[in-house]
Structure formats: structure tokens, C-alpha cells
Amino acid sequence: MRLRHDERLRKALTPLRGLVPSAGYIPDLLTPGAAGDLSVSLDAIGATPRHVVASQMERLNAARHGRGGPAAGARADATDLAGVVRAFGTYFDTLLRPHLPRIRARVGADVDLRSQALLSGGVQGLLDSLAPYATWRDPVLEVDYPVSRDVTLGGRGLLLVPSFFCWRRPTAPADPGLPPTLVYPVAKPPWHLTPEGGKGASHLLGRTRAAVLEAVAGHGRPDGCTSTDIARAVGVAQSSITYQMGVLRDGGLVTSRNSGKNVIHTVTPLGRRILDGA
Template sequence: MLRIHFTSHDLQNIRIARQPDPLWELICGVCRLETGQGPLDFGPWRRAAKDRLSKDPVAVRGLSPLRALIPAAGYIPDFLTPPVTGGGLPAGLDQVRRTPRARLVHELTRLAESRPLPNWTTSLGRPGSDALTSLAAALGISFRALVEPHWPHIRTAVGNDVDLRSRALLDGGTRALLDGLRPLARWKAPVLEVDYPTERDLYLEGRGLLLVPSFFCWRRPTALADPGLDPVLVYPVEKAPLAFARGTDDGVERLLGRTRTAVLTEVAGRKARTTSEVAEAVGIALPSVSYQIGVLRDGGLVASHRDGRYVLHTATPLGLRLLSTGSFSGAR
């Protein structure tokens, strides 16, 4: 558990990043690429990414140094995710290139305690060496190969979360904002208890906290390891599973059609949806949504149940598997 300790000044200085941060998304994305985590959320993206890597030797070379520095679990050097400024990828890469040598040595020494590092890491930041510039270039190449093709989906998911958090803050203040982080975190004033893989205490001491919504962050929030850096809490946003499905050649649209695929994707979210909510999200008329849901329900892909005045819809395991695999070939 990560316990974030607030002062009264910190409570007045909570901010939300309004856009996805390219380097946080890339670093979290590399973690998702290296594991089978989140097969529903990330399976199609992972398959598309690996397919691209099989055809793009430049992207493979760019990803190689990142794989050396980014373990699937455990400590990741903080210099790879510099302060979130909203300046986009160029600003982030410039900050990486300007990382002081002493900080690089400190963070890489810590990383080396858990995994062997290649020899080239010893030259990072050394006067006359271009290793840090090359690493920044590798970050840029990897971002363009793995993340940039899906940036509109990422931006939409993060934007939806920012809207949700902003409304909570406007309607109920800081307390409502922090309470809204459940189940990822629990607000027990003056401490925010965050689901975290290790036991840590972070004292904000008047610096405030930047909340960074992230598409590729998975299951639990993450934070910078160095408590002396500007505090951030990166947390996963809610998203329709397989938001990338329509951007891949997995065949779901060819099987179901575009409208029906959109409806199934929407009801496959983490919360049950009413017919009106699906219609609004997909952008089609209510009678058409009712018809499409009926067809999906008859096919065993959607389940519906009444809750008071409303009928709620969710995807069945078969529907989820269809979205995950792109066809019925994985169904048993």
C-alpha cells in the first residue's frame, strides 16, 4: 500500500493532467507488451504491436534499450518519466536528454540491484557520449511505433476520465475528487491509501499532487519511486475493453458489422449500460440500439436484466472472448 500524506496546503494544490502523457503511456505500454496482462483491454493492441515489430526492424532496434531499462514489474528509473508539463513528446524527450549524470548513476545503480544491465548504460550522461541522446531517440521511435497509431483512442479515454474527475471536483470539492478514486484508492483524511505493490509512505509536505490518468496503466496506480521528485499519481482510466479492436484487422467488424461491433464494445465496459447510455455513446437512435442489442442477445453475446426502472446490458463471456480474439475461433 502507498500512503500519501496530505497537509491542508496539499489539499488546495491537487491537479489533474488534462491530456495523456506520452512517456508515461509509452513506459506503461512497454510493460503491457512484455506480459500477458489485461488480455481484454490490451490483447488486440499487443497483437498489432508485435505484428508491426515483426515487419519494422527500426522499431525493434528502438525498443531494445527500453526493454533493458523497463522491467515488467518492479523498479523503473524515474528519469524515463520526467515531469508532466503538457508539452507533448518533444518536451518530454528534451527533459530525458537533460537528465543529470549523477541522477542517472543513482537510478541505474538501483535498477542494477534487481537485474543485469547492458554495458552501454554506463555511458549514459557521460561527457562526450551520445548514449543519452540515442536513448531519447529510441523512446521517440518506440512511441511512434507502439502508441502514436492509437493516440486518438487514448486521448478520448483519458479525456472522458478528466471530465468525470472535473465534475466531481466542481460538485463536491477535493473530498469528492479523492473519494472518486475508489477502488484504486481510499481517502481517509489526511491520508490517501493507494493500492500498491509495496509498502510506502509519501509525504507531500506542501508540494501538492498531480493526478495523471493513463490508458496503459493497469489494475493499480503507480508513482515515482523517488519521494524527492514532484509527486504524481498515475492511475488507470476506465475504458471500453479493446478500444483498439476497430483499428485492427481482427475481423470483428466483418463478422458483426460496424454498428453491432460498436454496441457490443460499449456494453463490454466494466459497468452495465442502459439502452439509452449505449445509444448516446454509439451515436445512433434508441430503437436501432434496442434492435442491435436484441440481435446480440439472441446470439449469446449480450445479457440483459432489469434493475428497477432500467434494463441493464453486459457482454457475456462469449461476447468478451469474441472481442478478445477477434473471431469465434477461440470460443469453446
């Protein structure tokens, strides 16, 4: 329904459909690392050298032809990177930006979990925490990857990237010359980002308050999270978090307790039922 009535979005998706298949090879130029900022990533895509674009488009075309169909819109000699950058910007602003607080909350929760695993168990504890997606058998990390492939680090290290949009299995850059990177799925409920996902909670509590409650529930730390954690995940000011937490606490949806210099917040069973019911 959204595509039918939004001509700008429909035009933006046209070049992206040819470049991002539902399965198989995706050009590495479209995932320029964990920049942390959309504008930086889009600038990196737009600055991709032409010979790299040509090589990756040829590989994409070969993969598509191998499945019996041409790679529409992905010809090496006609790839308009400026148009691709504009398309990604439109896609993000239209479809993803409204859900950014929930996405940040889930990714932030995963980062905290991996950090705790590293602090308590060292590198082995961190790698063990990647199960069931990966298994550490010193000196090899075995990953549940779609194809058989060996990657030798050669002293370069391994960048772990939690991704909200990675499903079922981890993925990695196809070019062996790029920095070794493992992109793996973060935990998320099945209704996230669906048309009705979370809408009930937003209608009941308001969008910001619902996002705050989801951040507390999805933070991933069994002992709860601080107001700073929530503010970072939701992307609002600390003063607003203090007010919103007071309202949620008065409604019986969260509890708060002092822990040293911090106040730790946890979601109550009632709060979880509201989110689950949404």
C-alpha cells in the same frame, strides 16, 4: 509479426527493454511529468543530468540483480540518452500513434469524471472518486500500491495523472524529492490496443468515424458529450466532427439533443453493440 518485419522498430526496442522492466522499479527519468506533449517529454529525458542518470541506473541494476539477472543495456556509464529518446520516438510513431484517438478519448473521459467529482463534492469528492485504487481517510490517502511506502506532501500538493498504460494499481515516482504524483489507471475495455481491437468497427465505419463513435461511447459522462469534447478527444477539426456525427446519427449509432447552447451526443445500444462486437 510486426517485430519480425520491422528492423527499425526492433532496434528501437532493444535499449527500452533494458530500461523498462515488466515489473518493479522503472527509472524516474523516463516519466518526466505530465508535459502533455511528446516532444517536451523527450527533451526532458534527453536533458537529464548525468549524475541523476547514474544514480537511477545503479538502482535499476541493483533491482535486476536482486531478481537474479543483470540489467542488460542499463549500465550507468553507457546509457545513451540520445539513443533512448530516438527509441521512444520510433516506438511512439510505429506502435502508438495509430491508436492515439482512442487513448485520448479514454484519458479525456477520465479527466471529465474527476472534474465533475471535484465540482460536485470538492476535494473529498475528487479523492473519493479514485476508489477502488485509493481510499481517503482524512488526513491520509491510502493507495493500493505494490510496496509499503509513506509519502509526506509537506504542503507540496498532489498531482493526479490518469494513464492509459497504468494497469491494475497506481504508481508514483520512486524519488521522494520529486513532486508528489499519483499515476492511476483509466477505465478501458480489455480489447484496447490489441492486434484486433476495434478493427471491425474501423473496417465497417472507417478509422475516423470509428474513433468518433468510441469517443462518444467512452467519454464517461452519463449525460453525453459535446462536439467540442469529441473533437478534442479524437484530434480532428470541429467541422469534420459535425459531418461524422451526422453520418453516425443517420445510421442509428448516436443520438443528439440540444442542451442550452450545446448539442449533446450519446451512443445508442446499436452503437455499443458494434463497438463491443469489434
